[in-house]
Amino acid sequence: MTYSWPVVLKSEDLTLQALRFRDRPRWNNVRAENRDWLSPWEATIPLIPGDAAENASRLPSYFEMVRTLNSEARSGRSFSFAIWHQRNLIGQISLGGVILGAMRGGHIGYWIDKNYSNRGFTTQAVTALTEYSFSALNLHRIEINLRPENAASRRVAEKAGYIFEGERPRYLHIAGNWRDHVVFVKENPAIK
Template sequence: MHPLTSHWPVELVDGPVRLRPIRPRDQRAWREINQRNRDWLRPWEATIPPPPPGHLPPRRPTFRQMARHLRAEARAGRMLPFVVTYEGRLVGQLTVAGITWGSMCAGHIGYWIDRAVAGRGVMPTAVALAADHCFGTLGLHRIEICIRPENGPSRRVVEKLGFREEGVRPRYLHIDGAWRDHLVFALTAEEVPDGLLTRWHQRISDRPQTQQK
C-alpha cells in the first residue's frame, strides 16, 4: 500500500491546535473566514494567469469542487489537504502538496490563517505537526515552503521553526494577478532528528516570559 494512503485520513493535534482533513461541510466556516480576511489574504493568494488569445478564462472552482479535488488528490497519494482548527474553531488551511516519491521523497507546504489568531503560534505549530508527520510517518526526506519576499507574517513562521532560506525563484507563481518572485525555505529529515515540534516547543520554552504571547 502507498505510504500516504495507508496513513490517510489522519488528524494531528498539539494542545489547542489540530489538523484534520478538509471536508465539504467546512464550507460555511471557510467562506466566513475568507470573506472577513479578504484584504489580509488577497496579496498572497494564487491566481490563474490570463488564457491565450481566443480562449475563455477558467472558472474558479466552488468550495465543494475544491474540497472534492483535494480529497481525491489525497486518496491518490499526492497531497495532504488539512484545515487548521484552534480551540475547536476552523481558523485556516494547510496543504502538503507536490508530494513526490522515488529518489526525491519531497513535498511542499502552503498555508493561510485567520488574522484574528495570527501571532499566537498556531501556524508554526501546524507546520511542525505536518512536517513531523511527513518525515516520521510517511518517510519524506525534504519539505519546502515558498513565500513571497513581501509576506512578513508567513516568513516569520518559517524563521521561528528554523527552515533554511535557499534562495529566490524568480516569477515562480501567479499570485494576486501577476507572476511573483518567491523565497525558498527548506528542511530535511536529518536536520530535525528529534522532530520539528520538539524544536518549536524548546524555542517557546527558551523565550523570556515577556515574549511568550
Template sequence: MQHGPVGLRLIRGRDARTLQRELLSNRSWLRPWEATIPGGVASFDMRVSIRRLLQQHRDGAGYPFVMEYDGEIAGQLNIWGVARGSLGSATIGYWVSERFAGRGITPTAVAMATDAAFDQFGLHRMEICIRPENRASLRVVEKLGFRYEGLRRRYIHIDGDWRDHHAFALVTEDVPEGVLTRWVQGRVPPGLGVAPSEI
C-alpha cells in the first residue's frame, strides 16, 4: 500500500535489524507509550517478535506491517486481536521513530490499514485505544474521524503500570468512500475523534 511517500507493507524477517535499531535509538521517545508485562522485562529481540507476528498473521489473528517513508523504515503498525464471525473487529497499534514524526506518516498508514481491513481483510470494525496523555496519537484519530467510544479504565499495562485509555472506532458504514479518501478530500466530520475534556 502506498500514498505519496508513505508506504505500508507486511513485515519481513530481514526487517529485524533496522526495527531493533530504531526501537533502541528511540527509547525516551517511545517508552511512555509502550506496552509492558507486569513483573516482566521488556525484550528487544526483534527476530523473535517478528516470528511471532508472522505466525499470528498465518493464523489469521493479525496483520503486522512496517511503515515506510520514501522507502525507509519509519515504524511499525499492527492490526491485532482480529475477531472473525459475528464481531468482525480488530485493533490498531503503532509506533513511529522520532526523526519521522510530523510528516503525516501515522495518519496515512492508519487510514490505509483501516481501508485494507475493511476492503481486503473482511473486517467490520476497527478500534484504536490511546492514553489520554498521548496528544500526538489523539491528533491521529481526530484527523481521521475515528468516533470516540469511551474511557477504558486501567486497560493496558504501559510503561510499568496499568493505564487508562480512550477508545475510538470506525465501522465500514462510517466510511463508504474509505478512510484515506475521506481524510485527503477534507470530508472528515469535525469533533468525531475528540474525547470529552471532563474525563
C-alpha cells in the first residue's frame, strides 16, 4: 500500500511537515545549537559483533536522511515531520515502527529546540501526530517510550493523554549504552 505523502499537519501554533532539502541550513543550525541539550537523549547505534564496523557509526548525510524518511513514509513504515513555529524550525517528531495487521500501532519520538521547550509546543506536536495516526492511518495504539529521568518528556506524554503502562529495562541504545525506558500508551477510541 502506498500512503499519501507529503502530509502537512497543523495545530494551534505549529505546522508539521516533511523535511525538505531546502530546510538543511535551518535543520543543521538548530541541531548544532542543541547538541549538548539533546545528546543525553539521542539514540546511538550499538556495535554488534559481525556488523560492518566501518558503516555502523556513520550517520547519513542530510540529503540521505530526507530521502530515507520520505521513502519510509510513502511505504507506510514511518512518518517524520519537522516542527515549525512560524518561520522557525524548532524540532522534529516521528511516528515510527508502524505495524498494521492485528496490532495496528506505532511509536512516537521527538526532539525540541531548548529555546522552545516548556511552552507546550511538543505537546501540541504529539497531539497533532496522534490525531493523524488515529484518524488518517486508523492505528489502534501509539506508544511513547522515554527515559525515566526525562521529566519534561514524561509531562509531554501525560499532557497529551498518554497513560503510563510500564517499564522496559535496557530498551533502547541511547548516548552509547542500553538504557531503561518507561512506556506511555494511548489507544484510538474509535477502534474497538
